[in-house]
Amino acid sequence: MKMELTCIGCPKGCRISAEVIDGEILSITGWECKIGEKYAREELTLPTRMVTSLVKVNGRELPLSVKTARPIDKSRVFDSLQEIAQVRMTPPVYIGDVIVPNVCSTGVDVIATKEIW
Incomplete structure (x- = not known):
């Protein structure tokens, strides 16, 4: 399954594409910094938010x-x-x-x- 995310890790707001099958992340593309990659991995596995x-x-x-x-x-x-x-x-x-x-x-x-x- 292909998923699209907008990174909220920094002001750039990178559009990130990820491919996930049966909960396993196969690929993540579109991030411009390590924050984006980290954000996408967390968002795809265990998303958290400040309240x-x-x-x-x-x-x-x-x-x-x-x-x-x-x-x-x-x-x-x-x-x-x-x-x-x-x-x-x-x-x-x-x-x-x-x-x-x-x-x-x-x-x-x-x-x-x-x-x-």
């Missing part, structure tokens, strides 16, 4: 920005967003505070990316 979101803050109009501490499996992104949406915080919150530990049993925490007092 960014907002959490409501009790007594405040403006929400708290949060993100996963590292990328999670792409298939868990929407479940993670639903879990994050249920959270309400009370100040103070500091950058790096764990807001949702082990989101969706991924082993990855959701952390604050700003401070609120």
Whole structure:
């Protein structure tokens, strides 16, 4: 099966073509740097994404920005967003505070990316 990807590893946005049969990568072409090749291999075998979101803050109009501490499996992104949406915080919150530990049993925490007092 031939697959087409657009690399998100750097600003070039290379169009990458890959041939995959029964989960085995036969070829990858079109990348202009090693980042593109690495991105394509990861995207074809175990795609991951950083998740960014907002959490409501009790007594405040403006929400708290949060993100996963590292990328999670792409298939868990929407479940993670639903879990994050249920959270309400009370100040103070500091950058790096764990807001949702082990989101969706991924082993990855959701952390604050700003401070609120």
